[in-house]
Amino acid sequence: MAPELKIAxxxxxxxIGGAERLIVDAAVSLKKLGHNVQxxxxxxxxxxxxxETKDGYLPVVVIGDWLPRSLFGRLRALCAYVRMVWMSLIVSAFYSSSFQLIFVDQISVAMPVVRCFTKAKIVFYCHFPDMLLTTRRSLIKSLYRIPIDFVExxxxxxxxxxxxxxxxTQEVSRRVFKHLRPSVPVGVLYPCISESLLNRQAENVSLxxxxxxxxxxxIFMSLNRFERKKNISVALYAFALLRQSLDNDLQDSVHLVIAGGYDPELAENAEHFQELEQLSSSLMLNESVTFVRSPSEDTKLALLSNCTALLYTPVEEHFGIVPLEAMCCKVPVIACRSGGPLETILDNETGFLVEPEPAAFASAMRKFVDDQSLHDKLGEAGRLWTLQKFSSDQFTAGMASICDYFFPRPNGSNISGKRFWLKMxxxxVALVTGASRGIGRGIALQLAQAGATVYITGIPADDCLISYVQARGGKCFAIYCDHSRDEDIRALFDQISENEEGRLxxxxxNAFSGVSSIMDCIKxxxxxxxxxxxxxxNNVGLRGHxxxxxxxxxxMVxxxxxxxxxxxxYGGLFYLFNPAYGIGKCACDRMAADCALELKNENVAFLSLWPGFVSTETMMHNIDNLIVNSSVFGLEEEAMKDLISNAESVEFAGKCVVHLASDKNIMKKTGRVLFTADVAREYGFTDVNNKPVESVRSVKLLLAKKNHHTLSALVPSWVRIPGWLMVASNSKL
Incomplete structure (x- = not known):
């Protein structure tokens, strides 16, 4: 078991907002993993x-509550920053020395303060850039926000x-946070459903x-904080339109609940609540609308349990935990077709995504009136979807992974003995050339699965790979590129630069067009x-590279x-296939070494990666030819058969690239030639089929290939020929 971490x-x-729910869930997850949380x-x-914060399960220390939250109802952001800075100073002065990991959210100004006084690792959870959550209706307000936005x-x-x-949120943040360095690792961690919501029943609360x-x-329900940006008025207008479309008998059977967090100390809450009540009166909906301020957990659960559909009206909501809570309670969701709901709601499967207009909401609401079985159908699908994608187990895995990232365990495993994988x-943004098949295809799949936006090239561009990538939760763009044409390559990079704002x-x-030529010229x-x-x-390969x-x-520079x-x-070191192939591969390795020298001061790494024997489509198609011509590899036929049966998958090299790209100390490896099996051994992973892969430097493997099986059995698997010795043995100096 990992040593206990002290986390703040x-x-x-x-x-009781969505951001607070997430922070509480994060603290609970870490505490269940055995860490000390404050x-x-x-x-x-x-x-x-x-x-969890009321009953003492999570210890809470309040600092700076004596400072004003606003000055005469204004300067709220400035006051929030001052309060956060004061709290950070007190924590740094009296508490920080005991913490190894510090989580900050909402107000990033705490991080430079903490950074000055502690060596603890700092994780920031970005709900949404604060600079985009405010209006600038006057020159004074615009000037007031300039220093605040800069500090953020x-x-x-x-x-x-x-x-x-x-x-x-990640895409928006990348555009607005100019100081967020590419070297700072980022990830998406979806909020989870509260465990208490999964099995809890409302106690002694009736409609x-x-x-x-x-x-x-x-019963339709809106569940949001009473804030203008939540667009709650759309629910009232839509409900009015729905009632107008119904017969008198049906009008009396429908009802709307407007519920949400309400803080009497926030002027906007009180003001907007009154605005909504007045709007309800003007639409003559008083008898058909119920307002509920700050419902208790039991009240909220009772409302959700009896709700036909949830109306989620915010436009471009950053995530939105409320739709998840509703779907968990088997309640379909009608939400705006923008922002976070595009990632949390399956249109026509767990609810409906519509335009942010009252008429569009009313049309979707009418479907539940006309077909009352729709509630059960979409509700069941919604609960299954949330349990698969947004469970506390998934969230806990993410929290555990960030701890493992900063404080890796000696055996590479987590508390449960199973390694968590974080989308590091x-x-x-990645580009994989020649990714329509083989190793390139496998690398693209692994990069996308690890969270990267992947551009792939091929002739033709492989649109099928895009669907495979999307099935793994990644993002992929296929671009036609003939790597023998310099103008095609230049257009490729121009397109990536335009799409990704100059980022790669x-x-x-990986592009290579000589496989069939090699097969035709074997021997x-x-x-x-x-x-x-x-x-x-070597034209598409070496020169194209x-x-x-x-x-x-x-x-990159x-x-x-x-x-x-x-x-x-390893054809770059030993004879393989023919001289043209060996010269090309040797030059690829030299390219990596020499370019790395010039790029080192620019913090750009350049490596050469040697896969072993890989079960690509072409290789598998030519198995008989390979066995017959096994002498080309310096092997007997039986040894070649054994090599084929233990071949690397096309995705193994992809896992190597993912780990190398995630390594904060990658510059220590720049210019080197790396074996895929050695990379896997260093970072502690296996092939996609959980099969370990032996390095070509393995003495045990080399003896077995030469049919010295008895001697091979006596040699430990970790004994390897040093790389310098392999080079020296082949040197002609």
Whole structure:
């Protein structure tokens, strides 16, 4: 079991909003993993908080509540920053020395303060950029926000890791946070469903207790904080339109509940609540609408349990935990077709995604009136979806992974003995050339699965791979590119630069067009092949790699970050297939070494990666030919059969690239030639089929290939020939 970590959470106001629910869930997850958790906040009220912070399960320390939350109803952001800075100073002065990991959310200004006084790792959870949550209706307001926005942007650079609550938030943040360095690892960690919601039943709370008249068969519900940005008025207008479309009998059977968090100390809550009540009166809906302020957990559960559908009206909501809670309770959701709901709601399967217009909401609501079985159908699908995608187990895995990332365990496993996998390449942009099949295809799949946005090239561009990538939760773009044409390569990088605002983090040079030529010329001497054989082997491969490296380096140097990987082979060291192949692979390795020297001061790494024997489509198609010609590899037929049966999968090299790209100390490896099996051994992973892969440097493996099986059995698997000795043995000096 891992040693217990001491972890602090710094949160501005520990109330009952979605952000607070996430922070509480994060603290609970870490505590269940055996860590010591302490929460710090500037405000905490026992009458307006979640049970875990009220009953003492999560210890809460309030610091700075004496500072004003506003000055004459204004300057709220400034006051929030001052309160957060004060809390950070007190925590740093009196508590920080005992913490190894500090979580900050909502107000990033805490990070540079904490950074000055502690060596603890800092994780920031970004719900959404605060600079985009405010209006600038006057010149004074615009001037007032300039320093606040700058501090928010600048302070993001002080994080050791940044989590986002959705891909939508991540994309927006990448555009607005100019100081968020590409070298800062980022990831998406979806909020989870509260475990208490999964099996809990509302106790002693009836609909009448909630203010809902009897006889209401169809109940729609809006559940949001009483804030103008939540667009709650759309629910009232839509409900009015729905009633107008119904017969008198049906009008009496439908009802709308407007519920949500309400803080009497926030002027906007009180003002907007009155605005909504007045709007309800003007639409003559008073008898058909019930307002519920700050419902208790039991009241909220009772309302959800009897709800026909949830109306979720915010536009471009950053994530939205409420739809998950509704779907968990088997309640379909009608939400705006934008922002986080695009990632949480399956349109026409767990609810409906519509335009943010009253008519669109009313049309979707009418479907539940006309077909009352729709509630059960979509509700069951919604619960299954949330349990699969947004369970507490998934969330806990993410929290455990971030702990493992900063404080790896000696045996590479977590508390349960199973290694958690965190999408460490979220936010990264990668290009894999020649990815329509084979190793390139496998690398693209692994990069996308790790969270990167992946561009792939091929002739033709492989649109099928896009669907495979999307099935793994990734993002992929296929681009036609003939790597023998410099103009095609330049257009490729121009398109990536335009789409990704000049960003490229990873280039994998894999394009190669010489496989069929090699197969046609097996056992032929070089003088028996036509001279154009050289171009068939090395034009798309070696020369294409160099041209791609030139354009990639220009982008990476500007961003002071990047990784370029040439896919090579041990044909660069030993004779394999023919001289043209060996010269090309040796040059790929030399390219990595020499380019790395010039790129080192720019924080851009350049490596050469040697896969072993790989079960690509072409290799598997030519198995008989390979066995017959096994002498080309210096092997007997039986040894070749054994090599084929233990071949690497096409995705194994992809797992290597993912781990290398995630390595914070990758510059220590720049310029080197790396074996895939050695990379796997160093980072502690196996092939996709959980099968370990032996390195070509393994003495045990080499003895077995030479049929010295008895001697091979006596040699430990970890005994390897040093790389320098392999080079020296082949040197002609």
């Amino acid at each position: 959470f710094l949160h501005p106001d520990l109330g 929460m710090f906040t500037t405000h905490h009220s026992s009458s307006h908080c979640f049970p 942007d600048w302070s993001m650079s002080k994080a050791d890791y940044v989590f986002f609550n959705s891909h939508f 009448e207790d909630c203010g809902i008249p009897s006889g209401k068969r169809i 390449l979220n936010g990264k 983090d990873i280039l994998v040079n 032929k001497k070089f003088w028996e092949c036509e001279p154009q054989f050289w171009d068939e082997i 160099y041209v791609c490296a030139v354009y990639a380096a220009r982008m 500007k961003n002071k970050s990047g990784l370029i990987v040439n896919i090579s082979s």
